[in-house]
Amino acid sequence: xxxxxxxxxxxxxxxxxxxxxxxxxxxxxxxxxxxxxxxxxxxxxxxxxxxxxxxxxxxxxxxxxxxxxxxxxxxxxxxxxxxxxxxxxxxxxxxxxxxxxxxxxxxxxxxxxxxxxxxxxxxxxxxxxxxxx
Numbered sequence: 001x002x003x004x005x006x007x008x009x010x011x012x013x014x015x016x017x018x019x020x021x022x023x024x025x026x027x028x029x030x031x032x033x034x035x036x037x038x039x040x041x042x043x044x045x046x047x048x049x050x051x052x053x054x055x056x057x058x059x060x061x062x063x064x065x066x067x068x069x070x071x072x073x074x075x076x077x078x079x080x081x082x083x084x085x086x087x088x089x090x091x092x093x094x095x096x097x098x099x100x101x102x103x104x105x106x107x108x109x110x111x112x113x114x115x116x117x118x119x120x121x122x123x124x125x126x127x128x129x130x131x132x133x
Contacts, residue, residue, distance in 0.1 A: 006050055006096060006100045006103055009100065009103045009104045009107050012108060013103065013107045016111070016114070073102075074091055078095045078098045079095075081094045081095055081098060082094065083094045
């Protein structure tokens with residue numbers, strides 16, 4: 001039963017992602033760059049040049065922190081819940097509950113964000129510490 005609920009929420013999340021409107025955003029990078037097909041060598045060169053850019057290298061500690069955090073909460077933490085003897089005996093489906101909570105939280109946030117996109121003009125221009133909130 002729990003796996004069915006988890007599957008249903010993941011399916012809703014996938015459908016929501018697929019149904020997001022594709023619209024032109026003014027002053028976006030995608031609008032300025034025409035769709036050109038690049039050969040593999042040029043794509044690889046562009047990727048490497050982007051990775052070694054000094055401004056991108058400033059994000060490396062953040063990416064490492066985020067990767068460790070996500071891998072901990074998606075892999076290590078649920079596994080430790082399952083192998084904890086007291087919790088495993090009392091709540092045998094605790095890992096499924098955890099996965100259900102993660103997936104439903106993602107889905108609910110997506111619903112909220114979809115509503116905010118249409119209500120707040122230029123939402124993509126705001127930063128987290130924006131003073132006008």
